[in-house]
Amino acid sequence: MKVWVGIDDTDSVNGMCTTYLALLAMDKVEKFGRVVGFPRLIRLNPTIPYKTRGNGAVAFLVETDDVENVIEVVDDVIIEHSMMSDDSTNPGAVFVNFENDRLMSHLTKFARKAVRDIVSLDEALFIIGKYFIPHLKYKKGRGLIGALSAVGYDGHDYTYELLAYRMPERFGTPRGIDEDSFYEADELYYPKIWDTVDWRNRIVVCVPKGKDPVLYGIRGSDYNAINSAVEILRTEEVDRKMMFITNQSTDAHLIDEDEVNEVKNFHSYIIRGTVVQKPYIHKGGHVFFTIKTKFGEVKCSAFEPTKQFRDVVLKLIEGDEVRVFGAMKKNTINLEKMEVIKLVRFRYSNPxxxxxxxRMKSSGRNKPFRCKNCKTTAESRVKEKIDRDLSEGFYEVPPCARGHISKPLVRMDVPNKNIFR
Ligand SMILES: [Zn+2]
Structure with missing residues (x-):
């Protein structure tokens, strides 16, 4: 039979990575079956505050006649390798019969909710109980939510990420990479790969900073291009590599304004509106402005880490029509992307x-405008052109500020893209 193995919440800021732990599990599972296809890396709702580092869960498909032993080796690997001592690490694993269509379609709905909305552990436990799903629960077992979601996720849109892992003895030490080789790979294989480097901010974005086992992750739409790009990279010794199929770079977290009647914190949206308060820089370099939407006035922000994107946002003025893409936290949409739909190009001023x-002064309602000194008058306000140093189209944050699920403009089939590379 074919069984989906889903695993989540095994890591912490102090180390490990659920993708790596899944790899260790896949190795051991091979004794009792065969892993089929690429494993999946599914990013859940990025706004959830109790997430582990990247809020990513992993699932892989195993063909086996010995589910008992598959469960046992996964249990062994989680106990041995997860960051169990960390309070915020609450691992979970599930083993789901691939052929149970009713269950799989239930999990697909559950996964969609886990990516865009908030699901409780009780909801996960309900499904597990209803379908008698074999599972492993450690401590609070919050990882069961991600484990079920990674199994059920139905990606109409998906991308790939190849993750390379460090030799275990080097975990926690600075990563040895030749930065130039990452720029070379980007030059050759972009846009089949993306978010490898950030040219303008001079950051190699695909190399993490933390104590986890990941050396780098190359994201892209074409796994052949990814594999070729990896050939070019010059780094410290790589222990192993694994290609994942993933919902990263797909905007799967975004809820369209037409789907809802209100906007709430811890959800991400696409909302259209008109600028009613022009952007201003707050201390720390954060930029804020307000738009009028079908939900009322909504505050928007471009935080300091979004770098040059703030310069675009600062060019907006009252009356501009925009569409914002981003996560709502503290009643503010944190912009990931923006479409400038229509710019105000004229204003009416005193003649x-x-x-x-x-400028002439108004002398009251229904009276002409006058210049006191010259005794001249004029009947009405005049239409004046405003010089705009901005054009209609799509704008995005730089690669160094991009969230895992956010779709880069290079993947979007829209006109007037101002791609930030
Ligand atoms: Zn005058």
């Missing part, structure tokens, strides 16, 4: 005096 050139 200028034809003699002295100063």
């Amino acid at each position: 200028k005096c034809p003699i002295c050139g100063k």
Whole structure:
């Protein structure tokens, strides 16, 4: 039979990575079956506050006649390798019969909710109980949510990420990489791979900073291109590599405004609106502005880490029509992308005096505008062109500020893309 193995919440900021732990499990599972296809790396709702580092869960498909032993080796690996001593690490694993269509379609709905909304541990336990799903629960077992989601996720849109792992004795030490080789790989294989480096901010974004086992992760739409790109990279010794199929770079977390009647914190949206309060820089370099939407006024932000994207946002003025893409936290949409739909190009101002050139003053309702000094008058306000140093189209944050699930513009089939590379 074919069994999906889902695993989540085995890591912490102090180390490990659920993808790596899944790899160790896949190795041991091979004794009792065969792993079929690429494993999956599914990112859940990025706004959830109790997430582990990247809020990513893993699932892989095993063909086996010995589910008992598969469960046992996964149990062994989790106990041996997960960051169990960390309070916020609460691992979970599930073993789901691939052929149970009713269960799989239930899990697909559950997964969609886990990526865009909030699910409780009780909801996960309910499904496990209803379908008698074999599972492993450690401590609070929060990982069961991600484990079920990774199994059930139905990606109409998906991408790949090849993760390379370090030799275990090097975990926790600075990563040895030749940065130039990552720029070379990007130059050759972009846009089949993306978010490898951030040229303008001079950051190799695909190399993490933490204590986890990952050396780098190359993201892309074409696994042949990813494999070729990896050939070019010059780094410390790589222990092993694994290609994952993933919902990263797909915008799967975004809820369209047409689907809902209100906007809530811990959800991510696409909302259209008109700028009613022009952007301003707050201390720390964060930029804020307000738009009027079908939900009322919504505050938006481009935080300091979004770097040059803030310069675009700061060019907006009252009346501009935009569509914002981002996560709502503290009643503010944190922009990941923006479409400038329509810019205000004219304004109505008091007429200028034809003699002295100063603006005329209004002399009251239904009375003409006057220049006191020159005694000139004019009947109405005049339409004036505004010089805009901005054009309609799509804008995005730089690669160094991109969230895992956010779709880069290079993947979007839209006109007037201002791609940040
Ligand atoms: Zn005048």
